[in-house]
Amino acid sequence: MSAGAEITVAAAAKTFPDGTRALHPTDLTVARGETLVLLGPSGCGKTTLLRLIAGLETPDAGGRILFDGRDVTALPIERREVGMVFQSYALFPNMNVIDNVAYGLRVKGVGKAARREEAARYLELCRIGELAGRRITELSGGQRQRVALARALVVKPRLLLLDEPLTALDANLRETLRGEIDALLRSLAITSIYVTHDQAEAMMLGDRIAVMEKGRIAQIGTPREIYAAPASRFVAEFVGVSNRIEGRVAAGRFHTEHGSIAAEGLADGPATIHFRPDDAALADPSPGAAGDGLAFEVAKVVYLGSGQLVTLKGLSAIRILVPAHHPVAAGERIGFTLSPDRIKVFP
Numbered sequence: 001m002s003a004g005a006e007i008t009v010a011a012a013a014k015t016f017p018d019g020t021r022a023l024h025p026t027d028l029t030v031a032r033g034e035t036l037v038l039l040g041p042s043g044c045g046k047t048t049l050l051r052l053i054a055g056l057e058t059p060d061a062g063g064r065i066l067f068d069g070r071d072v073t074a075l076p077i078e079r080r081e082v083g084m085v086f087q088s089y090a091l092f093p094n095m096n097v098i099d100n101v102a103y104g105l106r107v108k109g110v111g112k113a114a115r116r117e118e119a120a121r122y123l124e125l126c127r128i129g130e131l132a133g134r135r136i137t138e139l140s141g142g143q144r145q146r147v148a149l150a151r152a153l154v155v156k157p158r159l160l161l162l163d164e165p166l167t168a169l170d171a172n173l174r175e176t177l178r179g180e181i182d183a184l185l186r187s188l189a190i191t192s193i194y195v196t197h198d199q200a201e202a203m204m205l206g207d208r209i210a211v212m213e214k215g216r217i218a219q220i221g222t223p224r225e226i227y228a229a230p231a232s233r234f235v236a237e238f239v240g241v242s243n244r245i246e247g248r249v250a251a252g253r254f255h256t257e258h259g260s261i262a263a264e265g266l267a268d269g270p271a272t273i274h275f276r277p278d279d280a281a282l283a284d285p286s287p288g289a290a291g292d293g294l295a296f297e298v299a300k301v302v303y304l305g306s307g308q309l310v311t312l313k314g315l316s317a318i319r320i321l322v323p324a325h326h327p328v329a330a331g332e333r334i335g336f337t338l339s340p341d342r343i344k345v346f347p
């Protein structure tokens with residue numbers, strides 16, 4: 001099946017008439033067939049960037065949007081060949097399921113038999129073949145989103161844009177649909193941009209994730225890059241759990257009132273280190289034992305099956321991942337160390 005377009009955003013910014021700078025000048029390339037996730041907190045500009053790419057908003061002067069190298073900045077949405085799926089379904093309530101899906105083909109002038117056949121094929125792809133004759137009002141939220149997806153895909157868009165398509169659904173359904181959307185986007189090899197504020201969704205669906213903060217892309221990279229090498233404290237704390245401990249570096253060691261660990265490469269002076277729960281390795285907390293490790297009192301233990309998420313008493317609650325077989329209980333003391341390459345310090 002056809003792969004989508006390569007999308008380029010060049011110096012695109014958006015200032016609304018009331019003066020709100022929703023997006024600062026942004027450059028971005030989405031490769032043909034790639035799924036890029038725009039991830040960030042409410043109000044960071046995700047939807048604005050998506051709408052600029054769709055053609056629902058015009059960038060400030062100087063900004064450009066290109067599809068396969070062709071400048072589409074002045075083209076309205078209906079001439080950009082994009083498919084869109086929103087959080088709210090935006091389906092035609094007075095049409096049944098198959099007519100909703102076939103609608104875009106009708107607009108394109110496809111004959112009745114051909115468009116019904118094609119619409120039926122996409123209903124099957126979205127696993128709602130048996131609902132073809134149902135009215136939209138007779139569908140569940142998840143079923144409506146499948147219809148919306150089939151309707152967006154049936155016209156073979158060059159780019160699929162999804163704006164929080166699963167947000168209105170309950171947790172189990174979200175997870176199921178998330179997996180299906182992932183499989184579908186991959187099998188169709190369509191270029192897609194997916195907006196969410198849910199990091200689990202971003203990790204699962206994104207070939208790359210662009211983390212957005214206050215109208216800018218704070219970092220763009222694969223889920224692994226974003227998690228393992230966050231570029232800033234904001235990214236570290238928005239994607240995954242990040243711990244923070246304040247202390248002082250002297251002669252290649254990080255010292256706190258809880259003990260000290262090796263911290264080669266860090267400059268002497270006050271420092272705040274950041275690390276992931278899974279970066280912690282258990283160590284003997286008794287004073288003077290191995291001389292290496294930070295000791296804390298255990299506040300809470302959550303047994304996950306595959307491990308235990310242990311919250312420690314500290315200035316900011318610290319969470320570390322402890323192997324499931326290691327006995328640990330609230331009130332005990334526990335010690336851990338960090339390999340120097342897992343310690344992050346942000347400016």
Ligand SMILES: Nc1ncnc2c1ncn2[C@@H]1O[C@H](COP(=O)(O)OP(=O)(O)OP(=O)(O)O)[C@@H](O)[C@H]1O
Pocket residue numbers: 016017018020021022040041042043044045046047048049197
């Ligand atoms: N038409 C508009 N006029 C003025 N300001 C706007 C307009 N649309 C959006 N904004 C503002 O621009 C900023 C970015 O909004 P945007 O909808 O892009 O954020 P978002 O990251 O998608 O947020 P959410 O996750 O809540 O949808 C916000 O401060 C918002 O209030």
